[in-house]
Amino acid sequence: MTYSVIGLLAIFVHVIVNFDIIRGKDRVKIPSERDYFLFLISVISYHVTDVLWGILYEHKLTSLVYADTVVYFLLMSFSVMTWMRYALRYMGGKDFFGKIFYRVGQGFFLFQIVTLIVNFFKPIIFHFDENGVYYADVVRYATFLVQMLMYLITSFYSLFSMIKSSGTVKRRHLTIGAFGITMILAITAQLFFPLYPFYSIGYLLGCCLIHTFVMEDEKEEYARELSEAFEREKKQHQELSKAKHLVFTDPLTGLRSKHAYVDAEERLDYRMSTDPNLKFAIAVFDLNDLKSTNDTQGHEMGDEHIVAAGRLICDTFKNSPVYRIGGDEFVAILEGKDYEQRAVLMEEFNARAEKNAACGKVVVSSGISEYKAGEDKTFKKVFSRADKNMYLRKRILKECKVEK
Numbered sequence: 001m002t003y004s005v006i007g008l009l010a011i012f013v014h015v016i017v018n019f020d021i022i023r024g025k026d027r028v029k030i031p032s033e034r035d036y037f038l039f040l041i042s043v044i045s046y047h048v049t050d051v052l053w054g055i056l057y058e059h060k061l062t063s064l065v066y067a068d069t070v071v072y073f074l075l076m077s078f079s080v081m082t083w084m085r086y087a088l089r090y091m092g093g094k095d096f097f098g099k100i101f102y103r104v105g106q107g108f109f110l111f112q113i114v115t116l117i118v119n120f121f122k123p124i125i126f127h128f129d130e131n132g133v134y135y136a137d138v139v140r141y142a143t144f145l146v147q148m149l150m151y152l153i154t155s156f157y158s159l160f161s162m163i164k165s166s167g168t169v170k171r172r173h174l175t176i177g178a179f180g181i182t183m184i185l186a187i188t189a190q191l192f193f194p195l196y197p198f199y200s201i202g203y204l205l206g207c208c209l210i211h212t213f214v215m216e217d218e219k220e221e222y223a224r225e226l227s228e229a230f231e232r233e234k235k236q237h238q239e240l241s242k243a244k245h246l247v248f249t250d251p252l253t254g255l256r257s258k259h260a261y262v263d264a265e266e267r268l269d270y271r272m273s274t275d276p277n278l279k280f281a282i283a284v285f286d287l288n289d290l291k292s293t294n295d296t297q298g299h300e301m302g303d304e305h306i307v308a309a310g311r312l313i314c315d316t317f318k319n320s321p322v323y324r325i326g327g328d329e330f331v332a333i334l335e336g337k338d339y340e341q342r343a344v345l346m347e348e349f350n351a352r353a354e355k356n357a358a359c360g361k362v363v364v365s366s367g368i369s370e371y372k373a374g375e376d377k378t379f380k381k382v383f384s385r386a387d388k389n390m391y392l393r394k395r396i397l398k399e400c401k402v403e404k
Contacts, residue, residue, distance in 0.1 A: 003054030006197040007047045010204040014044050017211050035086035036215065042079040043203050049075055050200050062132040069126055069134075070116050073143070076199070077112035080147050081105040087154040087176050090214075091161040101153050108146055115139050136194050144191050148184050155180030168217050175213040179206040250324040252303060253310040261323040264333060265379045272376065280335045281342050281370045282379075283320075284386040285313055286394060287328035288363040308362045316349045330364075331383070342368060350393070357397055365394035 015022060021037055049072040056065045084105035119125045124139040158177035162170050186202020248260035256264075271278050287309040294302040306328060313322050313330055320338045323331045334342050346368050357363045367389025371382050 003057070003195070003197055004051040006204075007051040007054065007200045010200050011044055011047045011051070013204060014040065014047070014207060017208065018215075021215070032086070032090045032218065033215065035082070035089055036210070039079065039082040039086045040207065042075060042082045043207060046072070046075040046079050046203070047200055050197060054197075057132075057134065060132040062128050065132070065134070066128060070119075073112060073116055073125065076147075077109045077143070079203075080150055081109045083179075084150060084154060087179075088157065091158060091173060091176065101150075101157065104153075105150060108150065111146075112143065115143070134195070140194075141191060144187050148187050151180040151183045151187075153180075155184075168221065172214045172217055175209050179209055182206045182209070253307050253324050255310050255314070255330070256321055256323040258323070258325050260321075261325050261331060264321065264323070268333070268379045272371070272379070276373065278371065278373065279339055280333060280382075281339055281368055282382050282386040283317065283332040283334060283342075283346070283366060283368045284383065284390040285309070285330040285332070286365045286390055287330075288357075288365055288394065288397060290328040305362050309364045312352065312356075312362065312364055313349075316345055316352070334368075342370070353397065363397060365390050365397055367391070367393055 018040055021033060021040060024037075049068055053065065053068050053072055056068055084102055088102050115125055119127075119137075119139075124137050125143065126137055126140055127135050129135065155177040158173045158180070162173040162177070165173055182205050183202045186198045186205075189196070189198035248257055248263070249255075250257045268280065287305060290302055290305060293305055306324075309328070310322065310324060310330060313332060317332045317334065317338055319336060320332045320334045323333075325331050332338075334345075338345060346366065349364075349366055353363055353366065355361075367386045369382050369385035369389060376382050
């Protein structure tokens with residue numbers, strides 16, 4: 001039972017320390033974690049068989065111990081293969097030697113399967129006597145020596161990779177090399193003391209090294225890269241928003257620009273085809289006598305009149321977006337509260353226009369038209385009616401001015 005305690009402790013430590021990896025959290029985001037996950041599962045499975053071996057051996061259940069020992073050797077060789085897969089891929093082992101080493105790991109696993117089959121007929125790895133006492137045979141020692149050679153290969157490969165790397169990557173490669181050395185020492189002890197769980201101790205120490213100095217480093221690096229990517233995206237979004245604001249804002253009046261108007265037109269065209277309950281009206285405005293003002297008082301005064309016209313429209317249609325779509329042309333799109341009060345607002349606006357005309361201030365002509373569901377198929381049709389109404393109003397205001 002004492003033998004099993006180390007394996008049981010190792011299982012608990014592996015599960016606690018690597019809980020996020022085992023449950024699959026972020027495994028897809030960190031590619032090397034997939035390979036490490038497979039290795040980790042093979043190690044934990046190995047520990048399970050090691051724990052069972054100690055319990056079954058103590059109770060002299062020879063048949064079950066034999067079966068467990070077969071699984072034990074299979075999982076041991078499988079864990080070595082998965083370790084080589086993880087270590088070589090992590091260090092970029094896509095060159096000729098890396099591929100060869102990986103094939104060696106696969107060959108070792110197949111070799112172990114064959115020898116275990118042979119062992120059933122002729123003991124070459126292990127056997128039990130009539131009293132249920134375990135004995136190691138020659139191929140067992142050969143198997144451990146091959147494992148030591150494979151761990152030595154990954155250690156040398158990691159040191160070679162370390163020379164070409166720097167910073168935290170260099171430390172990770174050094175850790176992978178240290179794992180190999182740890183396992184070589186553990187296997188050496190296991191060779192001389194077959195009834196002690198040195199192999200389990202090696203895996204316990206080695207996996208703790210990998211988790212602390214490789215996996216955690218990778219996660220921190222990934223989190224840092226993710227944070228930097230988020231900041232870049234945030235900055236790009238802010239720059240895009242700023243650029244969009246500049247494009248969608250008229251520089252002279254501060255009202256919405258022609259670009260914003262085209263965007264609003266497209267959105268309303270879409271809503272007209274999808275929303276049966278849509279209600280809106282378009283109010284079109286035109287500043288009177290802008291050309292005359294520019295010719296007689298200069299373009300600066302003309303600009304002041306344009307700004308005053310925009311302010312006049314916004315003062316009346318407080319809840320509606322107002323667009324400057326040309327030199328002296330404006331549009332307001334009325335929805336909600338302004339739409340419901342459109343008649344009152346237009347009357348108020350026209351009264352101010354007439355008052356301004358009487359005292360020589362800025363005069364703005366206006367026209368409005370409501371969207372007629374089922375009849376109007378496009379935004380432009382509604383706009384066209386509003387524009388005609390505006391020109392009628394402009395003619396009336398000019399006639400009033402002439403009469404005066």
